[in-house]
Amino acid sequence: GAIVPLPVSFRSGSHRGKFNDRDGAIYVSGMAGWGTYTAADGCLQRVRYTGKSLQQPIGFHLHDNGVRIDFAEPVDSGVAADPARHFAQSWNYRYGGGYGSDEYSSQHEGLRGHDHLPITAVQVLSGGRSLFLEIPEIQPVDQLHLLVATGAGVEHDLVITANRLDGPMPGAEERTLPLRPHPLIADTARALNTKPNPFAVPSKDVTAKVEVGVGPNLSFSPRRLDVRAGDLVELTFTNPDTVPHNWALFKPGTLARVGAAVNALVTDPEAAARQYVPETGDCLAWTDITPPAGKMAIWFRVPEEPGRYPFLCTFPGHWMAMQGELVVAPAEGNGKPK
Structure with a gap:
């Protein structure tokens, strides 16, 4: 799965959202806590469709040589096809008996921090609503963060849980690095064996x-x-x-x-x-x-x-x-x- 921020702000933490069949709006409720810095202790707010177009990621697919991202509206190919307009990083968590985890390198076990993943090329796919980011160093990780540009001044964050990678995207650079096991598998083996x-x-x-x-x-x-x-x-x-x-x-x-x-x-x-x-x-x-x-x-x-x-x-x-x-x-x- 992935988390994509919505271009709206709520007065308190947004724990639950549900569409109303009668008016088509989504109602969001929640409360403050767990590190939020919201203004109110709790809220129940409505998000309604205004009829205007909204450019947002609506789907993605992980390959062992990159990521395909689908968007609601056509992208600006002059911007989106430039690898320098995009950014990718990854990190892992350590599973153990303690509560929570620091963020650890996905390339250097035990080292705290994130790893930058080079994006070597970008394909604007048929239809103009999908991009393929070529990332030859992609691995199964706890968190894969993408910052993707679809137009001048228009950027989107995706934070993806990359549990499993599909085969290579045809026509893109193939990976040369071996695929590592998902960090949860390695942590479980370390804890149990x-x-x-x-x-x-x-x-x-x-x-x-x-x-x-x-x-x-x-x-x-x-x-x-x-x-x-x-x-x-x-x-x-x-x-x-x-x-x-x-x-x-x-x-x-x-x-x-x-x-x-x-x-x-x-x-x-x-x-x-x-x-x-x-x-x-x-x-x-x-x-x-x-x-x-x-x-x-x-x-x-x-x-x-x-x-x-x-x-x-x-x-x-x-x-x-x-x-x-x-x-x-x-x-x-x-x-x-x-």
């Missing part, structure tokens, strides 16, 4: 303590950690960034396979419940997805085989930049691999 991290169990037999954090521009700091074969490591991961990250250790020689599996997680609604760790059997230890300004400690046994073990952030879109190495030296001797 998340299991305790097996490496979050403290140990008294620690033989090595290491610290690693998030550096600038999608990096780890430090990028190299040195331990010895068989060490029982206490690793503390700190995230001072503005977006979530994790730390995950993998077997040597598995980077290409693991990277491909991480890329596929963006379309997996269960991935968040698994801390975005791919199920390839190559992960040796991992932290949970750690929120901005968060910290987490894990305990794990270093493999007995000396060598260079890659570690990554497996949060979607991060692994190709956020990489480092755990360098495992032999258990005996003073030398370390270089």
Whole structure:
């Protein structure tokens, strides 16, 4: 569904509206509350048709490469066909046990705010009463806000709940980005299916303590950690960034396979419940997805085989930049691999 503001003002909150069969008018009633700033505590007001034309959105259809919007009156094609005259943004809410939610990025999980969606082209469809906004980055989201111009100085807001996207609109640019699951599906999986991290169990037999954090521009700091074969490591991961990250250790020689599996997680609604760790059997230890300004400690046994073990952030879109190495030296001797 969608919400479209009407060009009228009411003296109080408009909770209910109903058409009267006798006079054709719509009667609106409501009361103040829930953050309204209306003049009266309550109202019952009539909205009647004056006989004049009213340009308003009357329908829409979501495609995986954009949005079709139908209008009551013909649009001014000289204005409406210009992508720069329109605007699109999206955001999500987080479902949980608390009341209400902040507004979160639909592209960067855990980051508060909205995402601007580029409108690459606009088609004025046959009949002149419908537009197709080409939005190749559109995704299923909690809220999709469109500001659409149909004439000089004539703009319309639509706030759409984008639960599901239909196939591509023929003749428009096709999307190249994978479709993510709806945020409610991912939040439900996270709430119901998340299991305790097996490496979050403290140990008294620690033989090595290491610290690693998030550096600038999608990096780890430090990028190299040195331990010895068989060490029982206490690793503390700190995230001072503005977006979530994790730390995950993998077997040597598995980077290409693991990277491909991480890329596929963006379309997996269960991935968040698994801390975005791919199920390839190559992960040796991992932290949970750690929120901005968060910290987490894990305990794990270093493999007995000396060598260079890659570690990554497996949060979607991060692994190709956020990489480092755990360098495992032999258990005996003073030398370390270089």
